[in-house]
Amino acid sequence: xSKVLKHAIIYTGLEKIDDGYIRFGKEIEAVGPxxxxxxxxxxxxxxxxxxxxxxxxxxxxxxxxxxxxSMDGNPAEINEMVNDMVAREGITSYFCTTMxxxxxxxxxxxxxxxxxxxxxxxxxxxxxxxxxxxxxFKGAQPEKYIKNPNVDLLDNWNxxxxxxxxxxxxxxxxxxSREFEKYCLENGIVPSVGHSNATREQLLASKATHxxxxxxxxxxxxxxxxxxxxxxxxxxxxxxxxxxxxxxxxPDMIKLAYEQKGVDRxxxxxxxxxxxxxxxxxxxxxxxxxxxxxxxxxxxxxxxxGSVLTFINAxxxxxxxxxxxxxxxxxxxxVNQAREFGLTxxxxxxxxxxxxxxxxxxxxxxxxxxxxxxxxxK
Numbered sequence: 602x603s604k605v606l607k608h609a610i611i612y613t614g615l616e617k618i619d620d621g622y623i624r625f626g627k628e629i630e631a632v633g634p635x636x637x638x639x640x641x642x643x644x645x646x647x648x649x650x651x652x653x654x655x656x657x658x659x660x661x662x663x664x665x666x667x668x669x670x671s672m673d674g675n676p677a678e679i680n681e682m683v684n685d686m687v688a689r690e691g692i693t694s695y696f697c698t699t700m701x702x703x704x705x706x707x708x709x710x711x712x713x714x715x716x717x718x719x720x721x722x723x724x725x726x727x728x729x730x731x732x733x734x735x736x737x738f739k740g741a742q743p744e745k746y747i748k749n750p751n752v753d754l755l756d757n758w759n760x761x762x763x764x765x766x767x768x769x770x771x772x773x774x775x776x777x778s779r780e781f782e783k784y785c786l787e788n789g790i791v792p793s794v795g796h797s798n799a800t801r802e803q804l805l806a807s808k809a810t811h812x813x814x815x816x817x818x819x820x821x822x823x824x825x826x827x828x829x830x831x832x833x834x835x836x837x838x839x840x841x842x843x844x845x846x847x848x849x850x851x852p853d854m855i856k857l858a859y860e861q862k863g864v865d866r867x868x869x870x871x872x873x874x875x876x877x878x879x880x881x882x883x884x885x886x887x888x889x890x891x892x893x894x895x896x897x898x899x900x901x902x903x904x905x906x907g908s909v910l911t912f913i914n915a916x917x918x919x920x921x922x923x924x925x926x927x928x929x930x931x932x933x934x935x936v937n938q939a940r941e942f943g944l945t946x947x948x949x950x951x952x953x954x955x956x957x958x959x960x961x962x963x964x965x966x967x968x969x970x971x972x973x974x975x976x977x978x979k
Contacts, residue, residue, distance in 0.1 A: 602643045603630055604974065606960070608650040612927050614936040614949035623654060625956035627974040632950050649960060652968060655931050656950050657693025657957030658912045659938035660686070661768055662728055662813065662842055662870035664698045664886070666877035666909075671697035672706065672887065674713030680721045687723060688977040689878065690871075690912040691970045693957035694725045694938070694947050696768060698872075700887050701731030701742035704754065711761035718765060723972060725944060726767030729758060730813065733781070734796035735772040740818035741906035742796060743887050750781035759788060767942050770795035773807035782808040791941065794829055795819060801827040801835075811941070814872055815841040815858055816850050817905070834861045840941050842870045843933075845918040846910040848897050852922035859923040867933045868941070869915045874898055874907035913967050920965075927965075 603624050611621040613632060623632040624644070664670055667689075669682035679697065686692040697714045699707060711727070718724035731742050733750040748754075750771055759766040768791045771781065785792045786808060794804060795813025798820050812819070812833040820828035833839045841862055845855060849872070859867060871877070876884035876893045884891040884898065891898050891906045898906045916934050919925065939948025946955045956974035961967060970977045 602645050603641065604971075605644045605646045606649045606654060606958075607638070607646060608635060608648055609652050609654045609960070611654045611950065612656075612931045613951065614656050614931050615951070617928055621654075623950060623958065625958070625971070625974050627956060629950060629952050629954050629956050631952055651963060653927065653961040653965070654950070655927065655959050655961065656935040656948060657959055657970065657972065658691045658869075658916065658934045659694040659725075659944070659947060660692045660871055660912055661696040661726070661868065661938055661942065662698050662730070663695065663873045664700060664907055665875040666873045668875055668879055670875040670886070671714055672699055672702060672710045674709040676713050676716035676720070679713060679717035679724075683717070683721055683723050684977070685878065686912075687970055687972050688979045689967075691916075691959040691967050692912050693723060693959075693970065693972045694944060695723050696726045696728040697724055698728040698730055701734060701739070701746045702887055703746055707732070707758055708761060711758045715761060715763040715765065718763065724765075725947070726942065727762045727765045728768040728770070729755070729766055730770040731796065733769075733771040733775065735775065735798045737798040738796050738818045738820070740796055741886055741889065741900055741904050743889065749775045750777040752777075752781055752784045755781065755784060759790070764788075766790050768793055768811065770813040772797040772799060773809050774799040774803045778807060789943070794832075797829050799829055799832075801832050804829065804832040810838050811840045811842075813842055814844050814849065814870065816854060817844065834858070837866070840866050840868055840937065842868050842872075843919070844870060844872050844908055844910065845915045845922060846896065846908050847918065847922070849905060849908065855919070855922045856924075859919075859925065864925065864929045864932050865937060868937050869912070869919060869933050871910045871912055871915060872907050873910055877909040877911065913965075917965050
């Protein structure tokens with residue numbers, strides 16, 4: 602039996618269908634205008650008039666939420682957390698993100714993520730954020746565990762994760778970076794500049810093609826030195842993450858990035874931590890005390906410590922802050938991530954792709970999410 606959603610406004614990631622249908626099992630079987638719909642004997646039909654259908658969201662930078670964190674390395678808890686991401690936020694592809702920690706803690710985390718991912722195909726990869734970063738722009742990363750790029754350590758963590766490391770945040774100005782980048786490119790890992798004090802000249806010599814949380818924790822854009830932010834704006838091949846909570850980046854600067862980079866090189870991320878979905882109060886990130894209040898998560902000294910942003914709110918905020926439409930937001934929420942990381946079954950609503958589907962109401966609030974054709978329980 603196939604599920605059919607009828608009379609929806611559908612944004613496939615490639616086109617808009619004003620009055621359309623989508624038929625799916627585990628994979629999408631057909632999608633198109635209602636004029637093309639041909640009933641099948643086993644169709645399980647649901648009318649969704651007035652609703653909007655978009656591809657499932659892809660978050661390539663999120664540490665945790667709903668009281669859990671990937672660094673805990675507990676497979677059952679990681680899967681509970683990821684299932685919450687699906688049901689509450691519409692995330693249907695997820696990169697478990699780590700942070701700068703001891704080698705032993707990272708070993709434990711990688712092994713736990715590997716076991717979780719064996720059971721949960723929503724986990725499409727690992728984003729290793731640190732420990733190969735700059736102390737100058739450490740942000741909320743514990744300085745005592747920071748080290749220079751090390752191929753042997755990365756290879757060990759990649760193997761422990763089951764070869765799932767897809768993205769790594771590092772400081773390209775540090776010794777050993779060229780050999781490190783060579784390993785990344787040979788093993789399908791995207792090198793991302795972040796928590797970095799690199800100059801434009803140093804970045805031109807690097808192989809980085811992605812920027813971790815643009816503007817945040819990086820050498821700033823200045824009139825005599827473009828820094829990491831300026832380099833990202835200038836280079837057409839650079840994909841840029843944006844945390845659209847209104848705190849990490851003020852709306853005007855989000856609009857500037859959108860207008861400079863264009864819709865095809867921006868990726869929405871949450872950079873969320875375990876306090877997401879929990880009441881305000883005291884939380885934790887990498888063994889550090891975090892205070893959550895009024896939608897912001899900060900260390901005791903005041904540094905922002907990840908976010909409590911949900912992806913559905915990032916999706917709405919990018920439209921609010923830039924004036925873009927749903928079609929453009931879909932590119933930044935799903936299409937670009939799938940393209941950059943080779944997620945060939947993800948990102949768009951097309952026949953043969955995984956049935957990762959979000960249904961939104963007139964306010965763009967999440968009505969339902971289907972992951973691999975199965976409706977997520979809220």
